Amino acid sequence: MEQNQAIHPDMHVGEIAAALAGATAIFRKHKIDFCCGGNVPIGEALAKKNLDAGLVLGELQALAAKPPEAPSETIALIEHIIRRYHDVHRSELPELVKLAKRVEAVHRDHADVPAGLADILETALEDLGDHMQKEELILFPAMRGGMVGMVDGPISAMREDHDDHALTIRALQEITHGYQPPAGACRSWQALYRGVDKLVTDLTEHMHLENNVLFPRFESR
Template identity: 60%
Template sequence: MATPMTAYRDRTVGDIAARLAGATALFRNHKIDFCCGGDVPLAEAAARGGLDLADLEAALGALAATPPDAPPDSATLADHILIRFHETHRRELPELVTLARRVEAVHRDHREAPHGLADLLERAAAELEDHMSKEEQILFPAMQADYRGSLDMPIRVMRLEHDGHAQTIHAIEELAHNFAAPADACRSWQALYTGAEKFVADLREHIHLENNVLFPRFERRWS
């Protein structure tokens, strides 16, 4: 585990995101993957993205000067994830699918129309429903009851499924041209990209909180 004395460049992006308040927003703005791709050192992530490492370290240093809030206990964090992310995905995805179907139908001849986005969002909703149900029925109740046996196997399965969600995120971003609507896009098209961009940001934050904050508290602690 990294200590506070370790230089940011040598710490993994996921570790920094988990421990430094405000780091996730900074990483999101620089398109640094801190959820499923978060196990690489900051120096490597900066090199991959063509980013200035010194600038990044300076920005992280400025964040560190702000005292962070105390991290919530695991039961509270799990509740937060359920309300802020599980419920939000379930509420917002059906509307996004409806919007995407309308945009694809009305603008089927438009060169930049996001052909296939509705099907992709529908598949993402089904995959997420299956995944979130498992967390809600098995994993989170065990965590909230402070179960002392091994949760390593179900956590490993959830992490693998998160990797699949990350691939879905990339596919959505690609199909939706990184949410840059053309100048002649109608209101529905603009609303679709605004909503899809929010969904993707939410899902990244959701996976980050599980992979980098909640799950590590329960891995290998039984041995």
């Protein structure tokens, strides 16, 4: 679909997310899965969640005149993914691990303590680190070299990793009760959940740009 094109209920969620800059924020707001469950028509996704189709389609339509947030040219898009997502995950995740360890230790007797959050974040740091390194050392250089249709194997391996990341996101959402600290939570606890929410937002957008925008340009089918 093109920018400025009318949004129809039979367009797939992933297709809209890929083509319409900012659509992912609307999908997140309404808790519509655009990343790994985006292969359904938007009308169906809205009906399933009892959402007002007119309202949500209207919000999407209003976006359609805006310029995209990520560069459309492939080399610039890869650079954007590395600087805006890979580098940001690498700088923020270690801090979140430390913060989670502190909150879990200080509030170990609190009924709502997110016991196990630091472990999930530590595993995510390791898995995501390996994954991003594979993209940067193998896949992205091949893409910069214009190897269209010759990197199906690495791309499908990266898509499988993304499915694992989606499971991590679900675990993070669950253990933090949708990033909602309990009433009276200290500043550290609040900062921790804000940070995890941001990590999930970034990671979702990051995987979307790869799954729905970058990878299809190189897949042979």
